[in-house]
Amino acid sequence: MLSAQDLALLRKTLGRDLTDVELACFENLWSEHCSYRSTKPLLKTLPTVGSEVLLGPGDDAAIVRFSDTCALAIGMESHNHPSYVDPYDGAATGVGGIVRDILSMGARPVALMDPLYFGPLDSEKNRYLVEHVVAGIGDYGNCIGVPVVRGELVFDPSYSGNPLVNVVCVGTVDPGRYITARVKKPGSHLVLIGSSTGRDGLGGASFASRDLSEDSEAADRPSVQIGDPYTEKLLIDAILAMAETGKVLSCRDLGAAGLAGASSEMASTFGAVLHADRVHLRETGMVPREIMLAESQERMLVEVAPEDVALMGEIAEMYDLSWSDIGEVIGEPRYIVKFHGEVVADLPVDLLVGGAPLCAWEKSPYSAETPFVRPEAPVKDLALAVLAHPDVARKDWVYEQYDKDVQLQSVSLLHDAAVLRLEDKALVLSCGCNPRHIHLKPFEGTANAVIENASNLACLGADPLCIVDCLNFASPEHPEIAWQIEQCVLGLGDAARKMETPIVGGNVSLYNESDEFETQIKPTPSLGMVGRGEVREWTAPQDGDVLALIGTTGPDFGGSVLGAVTGCGGSAPAIADPAVVVAVRDLVRADNVTAATDLSRGGLLAALAKVAPCSDVTLAGDPLEELFSETYGRFLVAVRDEAALAGTGHRVIGTVGGDALTLRLRDGTVVITPGELDAALSATTRTMRY
Incomplete structure (x- = not known):
């Protein structure tokens, strides 16, 4: 919900009360999940440019040059809260969402990574969460034909009640033909392509911006989206075919905050009029607020010239996908939503997108290290206990659920880093961090996460090209967590500069704590690193x-x-x-x-x-x-x-x-x-x- 201060500011700025559609738009787009209210100034301290960076943070994904004829689209997202409430669908739709982020750049998705963090396996609930999260990722990735080539599994009591499901996707695109997510000119049309809109996922962005309570599994289940990988596969092929025409001016995935989020962010360079009654629906009786904020999956929004709308429709129908011509780009910086001719929202687009007031939280350093107490057990017993810990033990039970060889580019996957053949070079991938180290020393631990991922690449002879991140923390309203966040981001930037590796995109996920289990997650700035080298197997x-x-x-x-x-x-x-x-x-x-x-x-x-x-x-x-x-x-x-x-x-x-x-x-x-x-x-x- 919007705070009293936010509501007062909006009423003063607009000079009137807000409609229910406008309230819902602000509740979601001003949420922590969408607006980064607590972290935006910190994120600006990170190094984001480099000789190979063609497009840095701010779009659905970054674009990084791999060769003269190939660029990489790379992004990273979290789907934490949904994966606790409904682990299978929460994890599956996390994969679907990050794949569409890559697709929206006109890139073909070629690889996924999944850093995952859970509570201890002696809990039946945690075993259930692990089993169904892994199954959701595996089933969705296998169905759409994008291999999960790398991952991480960490088990710690702090994740009981709030597991973390982070996903990285990498795609390939011609360096001169990638698409961006901002509309290009007034007069062009906005065309919605893909699944019909239903009521699933309503309020997903605001749901992701608060902690989980004891009744979350029942009360928040409607906020979890339901995925359909078979439609996603058709959508991948259709959007790539549309991109191939050269007539797509801009494109955006419908993710957090649904159509309202995608269309307002897309239109923020000019303005737009949306006609909610033109959206193809799965359910009858849906009102404008539901149509605009639902987070139904497998949907994309493209900008095309008026004369190209029919062509996009023909391509969509070729792949058995529904489509609707739902709006126009306008030259006035306003975001207008109409329903059967009636205006149900009329807002300054820059107020809705990027206008959320920043939050400045009190910070309080802490010291969590304790003196070393030498274990008395024999060395062999300690060795076997360490090897049996789930962080160290084999992960065959996960890997075997993923089709790692689809697309026939995998070279080496099971040690240190994944190697995929791309043109005549190796695309080398690593991910993860060590939350226990980071909890004790946030700055140093996060810096070491950069060095650890670069070390994985080094074992295959590869240079880092770029980093993406998923910055997962508990509530910044706790002073020690606010300090933790600051130290982690500063440590990340420091190491990235030393390694000369730009941070080109990512995600911030806050309020990862559980009232039910009385837990706060350990700081988890999970990283994805992409490198380039010669093709070699481990x-x-x-x-x-x-x-x-x-x-x-x-x-x-x-x-x-x-x-x-x-x-x-x-x-x-x-x-x-x-x-x-x-x-x-x-x-x-x-x-x-x-x-x-x-x-x-x-x-x-x-x-x-x-x-x-x-x-x-x-x-x-x-x-x-x-x-x-x-x-x-x-x-x-x-x-x-x-x-x-x-x-x-x-x-x-x-x-x-x-x-x-x-x-x-x-x-x-x-x-x-x-x-x-x-x-x-x-x-x-x-x-x-x-």
Whole structure:
């Protein structure tokens, strides 16, 4: 709902009371979800330009040059609240929405990534949410033929009652033929294409801008949209065919705030008149407020010259899609909605779009790190517990639900980063962040999320091209959360500048907390990173290879998986040195390593278990620090000849081969057999399947 202050400001500015349609428009478009009232000044501090950026933030998606003949459209969105209330449809429509954002640029969607964050799996409700969110993403992506090539799964008590479902989509388009979302000239027509409009999703934008309560599942279910991937597939083909004609002047996806949101944002450069009675409907008796604000899925709005309306209609009908000529662009900066000739809304378009007053929240720094308390359990028991944690354990039960090979561009998907063949180069993709580290050190943790994603790309020899983000936080009305948001955004910008990687778009999702579970999510600035390199598959080490560590290890147990399973506390990692990332990238490019993987969740132990499960390793330092520290900017590499690592500051730790993972520690030798490794790494798979 609009605040009393907002209502008073609107009445004063307009000099009258508002109609019900106008109130609904402002309630949704002035919501935090649409207007970024709490974060807009902070977002302006981020670096958004670069030599390859053709179109930065502000549109449905960004456009980044990949080659002289190919550009990437990239965007990232959240669908958090809907995915708690209705996990299958909430997640599925999150995929559908971000795909249409890419499509609206005239780009063909080619890949998806899905960073996901849930409460612990010992809760039946959380297992239900995970199962149905994954199924919703998999079913929708599989049906529309866009592969989910990368993802992340994080489990933490703070997400009980408020899971996070973030989705990245990447598409391809000719660098000289992409479409934008702002209308181009008065006199052109606005044509609505796709599914009929029903009452589903009403108030979705305002629903996404408040916390979840105990009765959300029942009370808020009407705010969750229902998707139809088969219609989406037709819509993809139809919009691409329309774009191919060269006659689409602008295009926008109908997402948050429905037709009102899309048409007003689209028309903000000039103005528009919309005829709500011309919209093709799925339900009878719908009133203008419902028609304008419903968030029915699989709908797009295109601007074309009057003489091209019929052509767009013919293309829509060719793909068995409904369409309506519903409005005109006008030269006066007003947003007018008519219903059977009666004006039901008449607003200054710049007041509706971008006119929401900013919110300035009180900020209060906090300190969440605790002293390290050394766990007393034997090292082997700790190792198996860390490997069995769902953040570290295998994710086969997720991957196998996704058709990763559709479009026949996938090269390598299961280690560090996804590699897709695009023209004669590699499109390399990574996503995610570490919320536990970020909670302890918001600035440093977010900066390290940039470096961690760049590290994933480096293991495939790729350079970062750009970053998109989904900034997920609890309510900014809490002073410590407002400080958290500020520190995370500043840390993100600092690392992006150091890595010379622009942040080209994204999403802010606030009020992620649950009254029912009395939880606030940990700060989760989830990232998607896109890179470019030579086409290469991730390769496994070979018997006899030398194993070496590159980078310096510190006693960084705060926010670690060891901390999650033991409560040991400790300090979170400081910001890593980006130079190490560049050094490893160059090693991979020169084919000087057999394999490379960065160290992240679960530390060195997790890296060894996944890429060198049969090897003989000697570690002279503190066993806990050597095995479980999560210091960033570290890599495990395998080489045939140690001489290939000259000048990298490496440390040889062992060789590949044998019949077990043998860890020769200063306090004794630990042997973890393949059976023990498999049992630990399969723990989450067993939990979710049985």
